[in-house]
Amino acid sequence: MSFDPETIGELPETVPVFPLEGVLLLPRGQLPLNIFEPRYLQMFEDSLSKGRLLGLVQPYDDEGGADQLQRVGCLGRISSFSETDDGRMVVSLTGVARFAVAEELNVLTPYRQIRADYRPFESDLIADVGSIDVNREGVLDVLKRYLEANGMQADWPAIESSNNEALVNSLCIISPYGAQEKQAMLEAATLAERAEILIALTEMVLAQIGQAGGANDNAVQ
Secondary structure (H helix, E strand, O other): OOOOOOOHHHOOOEEEEEEOOOOOOOEOOEEEEEEOOHHHHHHHHHHHOOOOEEEEEOEEEOOOOOEEEOOEEEEEEEEEEEEOOOOOEEEEEEEEEEEEEEEEOOOOOOOOEEEEEOHHHHHHHOOOOOHHHOOHHHHHHHHHHHHHHOOOOOOHHHHHHOOHHHHHHHHHHHOOOOHHHHHHHHHOOOHHHHHHHHHHHHHHHHHHHHHHHHHHHHHHO
């Protein structure tokens, strides 16, 4: 069953959170997860009985070494799950809307919970918002060159049939970039801005690959 809230009033204010570094979830994007740690198994089991909703937020260490949460995360809904013989859960999360972490709550649960503020991201509930402004040709161009540079294949008919939101968000989710880059993608004000971040990061990687290739060519000569 799908979950298509029309207003942020339909979203939970108190949200259990799964802190994962270098992992990105975006509205209507799909994220597979392999859950094995007992406290997070408990969190997912609790979420299944309470609307299937939970938040994904990147953690970071502050100057004192304390484990903090980034200021923006994304609410996800458990869209499918299965349990393995060795006690793990294989889960698929579907992004619903981003939120600002208003505060972390003092709780008795083994997992962390926060008070979420969805107001800065209310437009996340509108599918394809801002899609018309996306530089689709630029995204497809860097994707093609990245795949060629790495000897990788892709399902181009499926890619070309994707709408701009699905194309940009899915590529950002599966992109190989680091925690800071993923957070920048998450916090992008618009879909077009997120696409430009993706293009810029990929261009940087392609430039590095080109420089490495040039160095190798010179070495061979």
